[in-house]
Amino acid sequence: MILMEHIIREGHPTLRTRAEEMTFPLTAGDRQLAENMLQYLINSQNPEIAEQYGLRGGIGLAANQINSLKRMFALHLEDEKGEQLSLVAINPKIVSHSVEKTYLSGGEGCLSVDRNVPGYVPRYARITAKFFTIDGEEQKIRLIGLPAIAFQHELDHLNGVMFYDRINEEDPFASIPDAAPFDRE
Incomplete structure (x- = not known):
């Protein structure tokens, strides 16, 4: 079971390193890792389990x-x-995206960042992505709103990019051309 102590924090060099493509069939260890990552998210959204194990809530890892x-x-x-x-996305890629951008008006957060980083993080409002399942099946998916934002946030991680790298340093809340805020209910 993945716990908060297993999640590395900003400053760790792995967070700034591009991840390697995976090959199929996955090893038993890689399959287990994929299942454990998804289970962390499920557990972190369950109030009883999250409290019992001290998990911060997350939608992506x-x-x-x-x-x-x-x-x-x-x-x-x-x-x-x-x-x-x-889902678990293996070797994910964005194959097309909207011209329109979006951002979370409250900013983004990250399980690897223990501080609030204010500012708008521009993301594509709609994306079409391809990835492989843990069984090696190729999937194509269209995402809008929060799922599109989350997919882009996690894909950035795989490329060694942190969400705050995308915030305008001079004016974190500057309006973003062709963008509308996405607000979670």
Whole structure:
């Protein structure tokens, strides 16, 4: 079981290192790691389990964040229709995106960042992405709103990019051209 103590924090060099492509079939260890990452997110959103184990709530977790340079991340959140989106994306890529951008008006957070970093993080409002499942099946998915933002946040991790790298340093709350805020209910 992944706990907060297993999640590395900003300043650790692995968070700034590009993760390596994975090959199939996955090793038993890589399959277990993928399942554990997704289970952390599920556990972190369960108030009783989160309190029992001291877990910070999260909707996404990249392998870099648990000090593993593998190109995979897990997402566990509701989509724009209120349906559960729960997946592990291996070797993910964005194949197309909207011109329009979006951002969370309250800013983004990260399990590897123990401080509040104010500012807008520009993201594509809509994306089409491809990735492989843990069984090696290719998936193509269209995401909008929070799932699109979360996918881009985790993909950044795999490329050694932190969310605050995208915030305008001179004016963190400067308006973003062709962007509308996305607000979580």
